Amino acid sequence: MxxxxxxxxxxxxxxxxxxxxxxxxxxxxxxxxxxxxxxxxxxxxxxxxxxxxxxxxxxxxxxxxxxxxxxxxxxxxxxSGGDPARSNVDALLGLDGTVVASIGGEFGIGQVKLANGETWTARLSPITEQRTVAAGERVLVTSIDGATAVIVPVERVQP
The missing domain is CATH 1.20.58 (Methane Monooxygenase Hydroxylase; Chain G, domain 1)
Structure with a gap:
């Protein structure tokens, strides 16, 4: 052997x-x-x-x-050479937008047009005061829940 x-x-x-x-x-x-x-x-x-x-x-x-x-x-x-660009849901987090259809009211759902041009169904984040957010107000996306953007209103600065 x-x-x-x-x-x-x-x-x-x-x-x-x-x-x-x-x-x-x-x-x-x-x-x-x-x-x-x-x-x-x-x-x-x-x-x-x-x-x-x-x-x-x-x-x-x-x-x-x-x-x-x-x-x-x-x-x-x-x-370490991965693509640093965020994509999919990660790219939407922190994105600002404008309310298109008021958010709040009976169902608490409305629509926002985000800075990337997409229009999403939206609702207020539970961490913010629950109120009606009128069309034209600026908002910020905090998370995505299914096909709904969870947003918080951006405070207006008074001059």
């Missing part, structure tokens, strides 16, 4: 490296890439004539070292 591993160990390492790289292509988490690089270390050790058990130790130590030292900063670096 030792003769077989000594003669064909490099083939086993190549198969493992290809297997780990294939799995890495599907997962994209850099885990199997680090294990594949560790396997390359085992392959190199085997090419220099190291016994099979030493090849395994070299591969394991190198893989664990890469997983604990190199992978975390690489993942942070890869994920």
């Amino acid at each position: 030792d003769d077989f591993i000594a003669s064909y160990g490099w083939i086993i390492w190549l198969v493992l490296i290809l297997l780990f790289l294939t799995i890495e292509i599907m997962t994209l988490e850099l885990t199997f890439l680090m294990i594949a690089v560790g396997s390359i270390g085992g392959l190199v050790a085997g090419l220099f004539g190291a016994p099979w058990w030493l090849q395994l130790i070299v591969a394991a130590i190198l893989a664990v070292l890469l997983l604990t030292v190199i992978r975390p900063p690489l993942l942070r670096r890869l994920r």
